[in-house]
Amino acid sequence: MSLASIFSHAAENRPLTAAEVRALLDVGPEQLPEMLSLARELARLAFGRTVSLCAIVNAKSGSCPEDCAFCAQSAHGRADAPCYALVDLEKVVEAARQARAAGARRFSVVLSGTRPNPGEFAILVDMVRAISALGLAADTSPGILDREELAALQEAGLSGYHHNLETARSFFPQICTTHAYDEDVAAVAAARDLGLYVCSGGIFGLGETWEQRAEFLLELRALGVDSVPVNFLNPIPGTPLEHRPVLDPSDARKILALARFILPRAAIRVCGGRPRVFGNKVLPVLSSGASGLMIGDYLTTPGADPARDLREVAAAGLEPG
Numbered sequence: 001m002s003l004a005s006i007f008s009h010a011a012e013n014r015p016l017t018a019a020e021v022r023a024l025l026d027v028g029p030e031q032l033p034e035m036l037s038l039a040r041e042l043a044r045l046a047f048g049r050t051v052s053l054c055a056i057v058n059a060k061s062g063s064c065p066e067d068c069a070f071c072a073q074s075a076h077g078r079a080d081a082p083c084y085a086l087v088d089l090e091k092v093v094e095a096a097r098q099a100r101a102a103g104a105r106r107f108s109v110v111l112s113g114t115r116p117n118p119g120e121f122a123i124l125v126d127m128v129r130a131i132s133a134l135g136l137a138a139d140t141s142p143g144i145l146d147r148e149e150l151a152a153l154q155e156a157g158l159s160g161y162h163h164n165l166e167t168a169r170s171f172f173p174q175i176c177t178t179h180a181y182d183e184d185v186a187a188v189a190a191a192r193d194l195g196l197y198v199c200s201g202g203i204f205g206l207g208e209t210w211e212q213r214a215e216f217l218l219e220l221r222a223l224g225v226d227s228v229p230v231n232f233l234n235p236i237p238g239t240p241l242e243h244r245p246v247l248d249p250s251d252a253r254k255i256l257a258l259a260r261f262i263l264p265r266a267a268i269r270v271c272g273g274r275p276r277v278f279g280n281k282v283l284p285v286l287s288s289g290a291s292g293l294m295i296g297d298y299l300t301t302p303g304a305d306p307a308r309d310l311r312e313v314a315a316a317g318l319e320p321g
């Protein structure tokens with residue numbers, strides 16, 4: 001089966017067959033440049049020359065009761081992550097202003113924890129209202145919410161709900177044991193049903209197989225997500241995955257291309273782990289099918305310099321949008 005025929009199915013946004021997915025997984029070093037080039041063309045067909053830039057503020061950090069094995073914020077690990085309660089509204093608004101000045105169009109308030117308590121939720125509603133008033137798309141990543149909570153945030157101006165499934169259903173029990181995969185799926189489905197912009201992806205390089213990478217991406221496709229944040233493991237000392245190797249850049253590029261083929265119309269955003277895998281280069285990311293970047297710092301690790309990212313985007317002949 002030729003990559004060109006798989007490309008033509010993906011370009012029409014048709015779900016790939018199992019044989020087509022298998023053929024993509026079997027791509028070796030000789031065929032990889034062709035796969036990357038076709039993935040880049042799929043991104044161009046869907047998004048033109050536009051690169052979507054987003055930024056986050058870690059509004060509540062650490063002490064999380066969940067046991068996600070990659071995460072420095074889990075209370076189950078020994079990682080030395082910042083630990084603080086929900087910050088003031090003013091601090092979030094100032095971070096949103098700075099992100100807007102740096103070129104971000106979307107801005108997300110991220111909270112550690114399974115879900116916000118009622119007091120935190122009320123403050124989050126105010127934060128969403130204030131970010132929206134700045135002219136930014138107001139997003140949040142607050143953990144697992146139900147339909148009523150999502151509707152209340154939508155009423156306050158919420159544009160997007162971010163909640164990662166993290167990895168494949170079949171691999172999830174090796175990564176997190178404190179809640180069920182279906183709780184995450186239900187929250188994402190509720191947001192989608194309300195018409196919110198749904199951003200849901202996860203993290204690669206945790207020890208999952210290539211088949212599980214495809215399984216994960218197919219689950220996101222079935223959920224109809226708008227945006228897929230792709231994180232690459234940055235093994236943090238004190239987490240259970242501290243000794244895992246960082247992904248090889250060519251594997252990371254193949255993951256991005258695979259995501260683009262399976263979800264040809266979704267925004268594929270490269271987020272955490274980018275500097276660990278690619279250094280400060282942006283071109284390898286944007287020439288592998290990605291259509292967006294998180295700029296600025298990540299939750300617990302520093303990001304690349306936003307001004308440098310913008311220069312690299314321009315040098316690639318692309319523009320923020």
Ligand code: SF4
Nearest residue numbers: 064066068071074112
């Ligand atoms: S990924 Fe989120 S839910 Fe999991 S431990 Fe980290 S902060 Fe908690």
